[in-house]
Amino acid sequence: MRWRWSRPVHTLSGLLLICLALAGCSRGLVIDTSHTARGQDSRVQYVILHYTSSNSARALNTLTLGEVSSHYLIDANPPTIYRLVDENRRAWHAGDSSWQGRTWLNASSIGIEIVHPGYHDTSEGRQWQPWDQAQIDRLIPLLQDILQRHGLPPERVIGHSDIAPQRKLDPGPLFPWQQLAEAGVAIWPDAARVTQYQHLLGGQTPPLAWFEMALERFGYSLAARPGQTNATRNVIAAFQMRFRPARHDGLPDAETAAILAALVPGSFAEISRVSEFTVPPAPTITLP
Secondary structure, three states: OHHHHHHHHHHHHHHHHHHHHHHHHHOOOOOOOOOOOOOOOOOOOEEEEEEOOOOHHHHHHHHHHOOOOOOEEEOOOOOOEEEOOOOOOOOOOOOOOEEOOEEOHHHHEEEEEEOOOOEEEEOOEEEEOOOOHHHHHHHHHHHHHHHHHHOOOHHHEEEHHHHOOOOOOOOOOOOOHHHHHHOOOOOOOOHHHHHHHHHHHOOOOOOHHHHHHHHHHHOOOOOOOOOOOOHHHHHHHHHHHHHOOOOOOOOOOHHHHHHHHHHOOOOHHHHHHHOOOOOOOOOOOOOO
C-alpha cells in the first residue's frame, strides 16, 4: 500500500515544480523602476497649430484614413476636441519643417488641427475667413493643459506657417495670436517696446541682412528651394501674418523691424553694424 501511495506523491511534486517554473517564466522581463534620472525632459518641444481648409467630415476622413494625421482636431458646430493620436506617438502633421534649428518636427511636436476654411480667392482678391470664438475657447484650455504637462513655455506654440513658410499659410492672418498670448499660451511683442523702437528708427528700414539675421535668431529658417528667389520675402510675410496681420506683403519696413526687434533681445543693437545709418542705442524699458 505504501508503494501505491508514494507514486502519486512524487507525481504531485513534479507537477508543482513544473507549475512553479511556468509561473516564473510567465513573469517575463522584469525591470526595476525604483531609480529615476534627473537629466530628462519631454520629447514634445513644440505645439503646432493648423487649419484644415475643409469642413468637419472631410477633415476627419483625411486625418483618420489618410497619410496625414494630427494629435487633436477641434471641430465646429458644436466645437469638439477629438484626440486622434496619443501624445506619446508621432503624428504626421508638420512635414518638411524647421524651427530654431530643429528639422522635420513631427517627432518633437504635438499637432492641433482646427476646422476652418482658411481663405477664398475671389475676383476682388483673397478673402480670409474669420475664426469661430467658440473654437478658440476650446483651444486655449487645451494648450494650457499641454504646456503644463510637458513643461513648455508659451513661445513653443507656433503656427504651420512659422515652420514651413515657403509652402504653408495656416493658421493665417486672422488667427487671434494676441488673445492666446493674453491667456499665457503664446507670445506677443510688448507694445511700449515696439513704439520705442519705431521712434528710434525714425521711419528708416534696416537692410535685408538685418531682417534675415533677426528672423533666424527668432526661429525661422530662410532656406530656399532650388531656383527660388522669394524665400526671405515668404518668411517676412509669415512673421507679419502672425505679429502684424494688417499688412503681410512680405516687404521689410520700419514697423516690422520694430516688432521683430522687440521679440529678439539684442537684435536692435545689430542694426548699426549691418547698415550705413546709425540708430540711437535703445534705452532700458521697464515692463510692467
